[in-house]
Amino acid sequence: MIEESILKSNFIGRDGFKWWIGQIGPESCQGDQINEKGNAWGNRIRVRIMGYHPQNPIELPDNQLPWAQVLLPSTAGTGGGGMVRSIRLTPGDSVFGFFLDGDDAQQPVILGAFGRPSFDTKLGPYKQPFQPYSGFTSENPPSTYFVNNEVGTQEGAQVISIPEDLTEQLCKVLNDKKLQSFIGKFGEEVGKLKFNKEKLKCACLSLGRIVDIPSSKLSNSKICQIEISTEMENMVSDIKKIKESFDPSAFKEEISSLFDTDAIVEVADELESTAKELQNVFEPFLKEQVSELEGVLKETITARKDSAAKHLKVLGGGLAAAMMNNVTSEIADKANKGLISVGDSTFAAVFAATKKRNMAKQAAIRAQESFLPALKNFKKGMPCVLQNVTDGLTESLFDMIDGLAENVDNFTSCIQTQLLGGITNQIMGGLIKGIMPSIEGISKLTGGLDIGGFLRGKASSLADIAAIFECEESTPLAPVDVQQITFGGGPKQVIDSLVDDILNVANKADSLTDGLLDVADAVSGLGGGMGVFDFMNPSVSVPGFKSPFGECYSGPKLSCAGVKINIFGKGGVGASARAIFGDKIGKGVEAVGSIIGIDLKSGGSGYNGNPFIEIVDDCEQGYGAVAEAVVDMDRHSPTYQQVVDVIVITPGENYPIKNEQEPIVVDHIVILDPGSGYTKDDVIEDSAGNQYTPIVDRVGRIISVISPNNTEDNVNEITDFPKLTVKTETGEGAVLQAQLKPRPSYQGEIKQVIDCIS
Amino acid sequence: MSEKEPSWQKRQVDSFGKFRIEYGSPQNQLKGPRVYTLVAEGNGKDKTSKIGMGADGTYDIRVDETLNLSGGAKGTPPREGNGVVITSVEGGIAITCQKGKLSLVAEEIELVATKNIHQSCTSGNITLDTPKKVHFKVRDLDVDMGIFNGNSVVGDVVVRDAGFLAKVCKGTEVNFQE
Numbered sequence: 001m002i003e004e005s006i007l008k009s010n011f012i013g014r015d016g017f018k019w020w021i022g023q024i025g026p027e028s029c030q031g032d033q034i035n036e037k038g039n040a041w042g043n044r045i046r047v048r049i050m051g052y053h054p055q056n057p058i059e060l061p062d063n064q065l066p067w068a069q070v071l072l073p074s075t076a077g078t079g080g081g082g083m084v085r086s087i088r089l090t091p092g093d094s095v096f097g098f099f100l101d102g103d104d105a106q107q108p109v110i111l112g113a114f115g116r117p118s119f120d121t122k123l124g125p126y127k128q129p130f131q132p133y134s135g136f137t138s139e140n141p142p143s144t145y146f147v148n149n150e151v152g153t154q155e156g157a158q159v160i161s162i163p164e165d166l167t168e169q170l171c172k173v174l175n176d177k178k179l180q181s182f183i184g185k186f187g188e189e190v191g192k193l194k195f196n197k198e199k200l201k202c203a204c205l206s207l208g209r210i211v212d213i214p215s216s217k218l219s220n221s222k223i224c225q226i227e228i229s230t231e232m233e234n235m236v237s238d239i240k241k242i243k244e245s246f247d248p249s250a251f252k253e254e255i256s257s258l259f260d261t262d263a264i265v266e267v268a269d270e271l272e273s274t275a276k277e278l279q280n281v282f283e284p285f286l287k288e289q290v291s292e293l294e295g296v297l298k299e300t301i302t303a304r305k306d307s308a309a310k311h312l313k314v315l316g317g318g319l320a321a322a323m324m325n326n327v328t329s330e331i332a333d334k335a336n337k338g339l340i341s342v343g344d345s346t347f348a349a350v351f352a353a354t355k356k357r358n359m360a361k362q363a364a365i366r367a368q369e370s371f372l373p374a375l376k377n378f379k380k381g382m383p384c385v386l387q388n389v390t391d392g393l394t395e396s397l398f399d400m401i402d403g404l405a406e407n408v409d410n411f412t413s414c415i416q417t418q419l420l421g422g423i424t425n426q427i428m429g430g431l432i433k434g435i436m437p438s439i440e441g442i443s444k445l446t447g448g449l450d451i452g453g454f455l456r457g458k459a460s461s462l463a464d465i466a467a468i469f470e471c472e473e474s475t476p477l478a479p480v481d482v483q484q485i486t487f488g489g490g491p492k493q494v495i496d497s498l499v500d501d502i503l504n505v506a507n508k509a510d511s512l513t514d515g516l517l518d519v520a521d522a523v524s525g526l527g528g529g530m531g532v533f534d535f536m537n538p539s540v541s542v543p544g545f546k547s548p549f550g551e552c553y554s555g556p557k558l559s560c561a562g563v564k565i566n567i568f569g570k571g572g573v574g575a576s577a578r579a580i581f582g583d584k585i586g587k588g589v590e591a592v593g594s595i596i597g598i599d600l601k602s603g604g605s606g607y608n609g610n611p612f613i614e615i616v617d618d619c620e621q622g623y624g625a626v627a628e629a630v631v632d633m634d635r636h637s638p639t640y641q642q643v644v645d646v647i648v649i650t651p652g653e654n655y656p657i658k659n660e661q662e663p664i665v666v667d668h669i670v671i672l673d674p675g676s677g678y679t680k681d682d683v684i685e686d687s688a689g690n691q692y693t694p695i696v697d698r699v700g701r702i703i704s705v706i707s708p709n710n711t712e713d714n715v716n717e718i719t720d721f722p723k724l725t726v727k728t729e730t731g732e733g734a735v736l737q738a739q740l741k742p743r744p745s746y747q748g749e750i751k752q753v754i755d756c757i758s
Numbered sequence: 759m760s761e762k763e764p765s766w767q768k769r770q771v772d773s774f775g776k777f778r779i780e781y782g783s784p785q786n787q788l789k790g791p792r793v794y795t796l797v798a799e800g801n802g803k804d805k806t807s808k809i810g811m812g813a814d815g816t817y818d819i820r821v822d823e824t825l826n827l828s829g830g831a832k833g834t835p836p837r838e839g840n841g842v843v844i845t846s847v848e849g850g851i852a853i854t855c856q857k858g859k860l861s862l863v864a865e866e867i868e869l870v871a872t873k874n875i876h877q878s879c880t881s882g883n884i885t886l887d888t889p890k891k892v893h894f895k896v897r898d899l900d901v902d903m904g905i906f907n908g909n910s911v912v913g914d915v916v917v918r919d920a921g922f923l924a925k926v927c928k929g930t931e932v933n934f935q936e
Contacts, residue, residue: 088774140775145799145806160771162780162797165787165808165818203797203808204820207788213852216876224880227856311857318880332925339930361931368932372923375934379922445926482852488818489788624786626814649814650790 008103015102022049022068022108024093026126027137029062034091034137043070043087045110047095048129052105055129062129068097068108089113090135091126116150123150147201163201165488166623167208168241171200173621174654205241207488209234214483221322224315225420225502226483226494231315232419233411235308236404239301246297305401312397317390320427323455324386327431330454331439331446335375338445343368374441385434389427396426396530403536407554413495414552415540418533421505426530428455428506456507482569482612490626491612493566505549509533512548560619562658565598567629567643568614572607575600575629575643579615580664580740581657582720594651595625596721597664597740603642607631613646622655630670645670647737651721663717665710666690667741669724674701675734682728686738688716694726702726702734711744776800780810789814 008015025046027034033044046065054060070087077083089095094114100107116135123134134142135150142148147161164171178199183191210230214223346367351360400422408415432452439446484492512532534540534552541555567575582596595615613627630645647670669684669692677700684692684705695704708715722738764784772779777798784791795810800823807821819825830841844851853860869875877884886892923934 143776143799144803146776146778160773160778162771162778162783162795163806163808164785165789165792167788203806204822205804211854212856213854216878220878220880223878227880231856307857314881317882321881328922329925332922335926336928339926339932343930365931368927368930372932372934375923375926382922486788488820490816623788624790626790626812650786650812652790653786 012100012102018099018102018105019097020049020052020099020105020108021094021096022047022053023130024048024089024091024095025062025065026091026133028126029065030091031063033067043072044068045070045087045089047097047108047110049105049108050130053129057129066106066108068095068110069100070110071097090140091137092123092133092135145201147197147199149197161198161201163203165203165207166200167488168202168205168244169208169620170623171202172244175199204488205238209237209487210492211485211487212483213485218483219322221319224319224322228312228315228319228420228423229416229495230484231308231311232401232404233416235304235401236408236411238304239405240409242297242300242304246293301405305398305405308401309394309398312401313390313394316393316397316423316427319423320386320389320393320430323424323427324382324389324431327435327451327455328382331378331435331442331449331451334447334449335442335445338442338447339368339371342371342445371442371445375445378438378442381434381438385431385438388434389430392430393423393426396422399530400533400535403530403533407538407540408535409541409555410557412552412554414550415535415554416495417498417501418505418535418549418552420502421509422530422533422535424502425506425509428452429510431455456503456510491569491614493568493612493614508549557619560617560656562618562656563595563622564616564618565627565646566614566616567604567611567646570607570609570611570631572604572611572631572641572643574602575604575607575611576602577643577646579625579655580742581655581661582664582718583651583653584657584719591657592622592654593657594653594721595622595627595648595655596651596718597648597738598627598646599741600643600646603632603639603644605642607641607643609633611643615652617655619656623652624650625652625655626650645739647672647739648721661742663743664740665715665718665743666692666707666722666738667710668707668739669705670737670739671702671705671734672737673733673735674703675726675731676700678702678726678728678731678734682726682731684724684726684736686718686725687720687723688718690715692724700731702731702736705736710741717743787812789816 025048029046033042033046044067046062047068048060048062048065053065070089072078072085072087076085089110093116095110096112096114097108097110099105100109116132123132126133136142136148145163149160166174175195179191179195182195182198185191186194210233212227212230214226218226343364347360347364350363351357354360400419404411404415404419432455435451439449439451443449482491483494486492509532530536532548534545534547534549534554537545537547539545540547540552543553543555543558545551545553545555563579565577565579567577577598577600579595580597580599581593583594585592598613610629610631613629615622615625615627617623626649628647628649629643630647632639632642632644634640666686674697678694678696679700680694680696682694682696684694686692690708692708693706694702695706697703718738718740722740724736724738726734726736766784768782769784770781771783777796779794779796780792781794783795790813793811793813795808797806797808797810799806804822807819809819811817827842829843830836927934
């Protein structure tokens with residue numbers, strides 16, 4: 001021993017390199033170092049070294065393990081000059097290092113760490129040395145937001161997932177699919193483990209929610225209608241999410257797994273107790289937990305409904321005020337004609353009797369003035385009528401909200417129309433009920449104006465036109481571009497319930513309730529006829545549901561139409577297009593793919609800028625596709641103000657392919673950036689192997705690209721999102737986009753041209 | 759049916775526990791893949807934030823709780839004058855809070871439009887409340903009102919009540935004013 005110590009210097013670099021592999025000790029033994037309390041540097045960690053330290057904490061307790069220095073990479077800094085990067089080692093990590101003091105093995109240094117393998121996904125706390133355990137600590141607990149994978153980099157870049165910007169609905173669809181796929185590949189047990197590691201987590205509950213950006217150039221009633229629809233649609237969607245977030249059966253299963261029944265019986269036997277007694281403990285516990293969660297669920301739903309009610313009361317009041325204005329304006333017009341008529345007839349009568357014009361005139365004015373008290377009374381009563389209508393509406397709104405929340409699973413356009421029809425009917429009923437008694441005093445002037453007939457018969461009573469200044473541009477509504485956006489998505493086309501449709505629904509409801517609201521002594525609230533609407537009927541979510549309003553099934557989707565391309569905004573109309581799919585996965589009805597192109601069917605007209613493209617998947621499973629429209633703004637062009645191209649920016653994935661698609665080829669190339677330095681000898685090639693010829697200008701910009709003739713040349717079919725490569729030695733910066741079309745009928749290659757004229 | 763398996767070649771991630779930086783994830787989100795993302799979680803559920811750019815060129819800042827944007831925080835006037843500058847070089851700026859109040863509080867508020875200024879509210883009132891005067895400097899002032907409540911008629915000002923009674927009495931010599 002003495003001889004050995006004489007021979008050994010125990011100095012780093014002189015006695016050989018003594019390396020080791022070890023495991024970082026648990027949090028409890030790391031003291032201030034790991035938790036960075038006090039003045040600790042945080043770069044010393046207690047480590048249990050294989051082959052040097054015993055495998056049990058009794059022989060060598062964790063808190064007596066040696067401190068290991070952590071060697072820092074040269075790019076991390078040392079703390080000098082304020083340059084440093086924190087050490088990211090956690091308890092349980094397997095580390096590699098060497099001893100500064102050679103065989104004395106008291107001064108270990110950590111050089112690096114082994115990444116954690118995939119099976120460490122759900123590790124428990126520290127149990128004993130050299131067993132894998134979780135790196136989470138009291139100061140760094142698992143996240144409620146991130147998927148808590150404890151995996152190293154050797155599994156690939158995808159293992160540390162980040163919550164996705166997807167809607168809850170999409171996450172659910174994708175996770176269900178992923179789980180089934182893993183179970184199919186690896187069996188139930190391994191499949192579920194793998195799924196837990198790779199399942200998607202959604203970034204934000206609000207994604208997918210509709211946000212209104214109404215223009216002040218819209219009429220007040222239109223703004224109210226849009227916002228009422230949006231609030232109701234968001235509420236239905238939110239409540240659906242809240243309900244889906246709590247599945248009592250899954251919860252019971254989870255709790256039951258904690259109370260392993262076999263173990264209960266075993267333990268019960270051992271303790272000479274009965275399983276029944278334990279069950280008696282378990283059952284009330286489960287019941288209590290479920291009831292507590294149900295209570296939270298109920299509270300959350302109630303809070304959401306209250307929020308909607310508060311908002312809708314304001315909007316409903318606005319709609320009522322707009323309709324009230326229209327009605328009083330109509331009454332004023334009629335009364336004005338009546339007043340003039342009274343004046344004329346009085347003047348004529350007095351003049352005929354007296355032949356005195358002045359006297360006749362004074363008599364006419366007095367006759368007209370005799371109506372003033374009644375007119376003033378009418379005017380004075382109107383604010384109260386409006387207040388009563390708004391108050392009456394509040395109660396109905398609560399009922400509507402309850403009905404929608406309970407019965408409607410899918411906020412369809414017919415539900416939207418009925419909803420607006422219901423509110424309109426309620427307002428109309430209230431106005432008629434309120435105005436009828438007051439108008440009697442001036443009925444001689446209004447000539448028995450039928451308020452009900454006016455409100456229920458004319459769309460103008462609903463659609464007040466926004467005041468437009470004189471001399472303003474001829475298309476004042478053209479700048480109204482985006483009125484709605486999908487939160488996290490993009491511009492959304494407003495689904496507009498037509499005024500006539502709303503009025504028809506309101507009138508239908510009125511006829512079904514025998515004009516209950518129009519009767520002066522009618523009861524207020526739900527008695528006013530809300531019950532007739534489909535959204536108040538639980539059967540509305542039963543397939544095949546029909547009502548006097550027609551077919552308005554609003555349950556979970558039974559089938560879906562697939563992808564629709566909406567082109568809207570910028571003052572134009574009529575452009576239409578359809579999606580071209582590629583990157584296809586699956587067959588038949590299960591086929592899904594990316595949107596690799598958009599086939600423009602009609603360019604429309606009147607666009608004063610590039611309109612918005614909304615890609616809507618009715619099946620709610622596709623996501624990620626973004627496209628841009630291009631409008632021809634050359635005044636001399638025959639396609640001036642028409643959409644001439646729709647360019648796919650990102651193709652997305654998982655879109656349903658509803659119909660068998662014809663072969664797709666490149667129709668033409670769009671130059672997004674001409675670049676510079678290209679020559680006429682450069683060649684452009686797409687990912688399918690087709691070649692194109694660039695036309696370049698004097699400074700080497702690509703100003704045009706000649707595509708093969710698809711009817712004559714045997715071009716290769718495009719199946720994936722096309723990527724174009726310019727084979728060049730001199731050029732740079734060109735950005736080109738291949739625009740796709742279904743292949744035109746192929747004529748075959750021209751082998752020989754025979755001139756028959758001689 | 760198998761899933762689309764994107765290439766993860768480009769993806770880089772730097773994870774600090776409850777804060778992560780990600781670049782080049784090939785996974786599609788609502789607007790296509792992300793170029794980069796900074797994402798973090800605070801204390802407890804629903805206290806998260808995300809900042810990042812999408813492959814479609816859009817840039818998003820999102821936070822579950824309050825988004826604070828402060829300038830001039832040193833407490834003295836900033837060198838460039840404005841503490842916060844929000845600019846949309848092309849296109850509009852939309853600020854929407856459908857269920858809340860939009861408060862603009864300042865020493866002085868200027869609204870300058872090169873075309874029109876529209877103000878409307880679908881229900882409720884528009885109030886101008888000042889201890890001094892309201893100054894309209896316009897070529898024409900059209901007031902289309904239901905009721906005019908004014909204390910005085912001075913000088914050349916002519917008040918035409920365009921309300922209900924005015925409409926009813928239009929074309930007559932009935933004095934409908936109180």
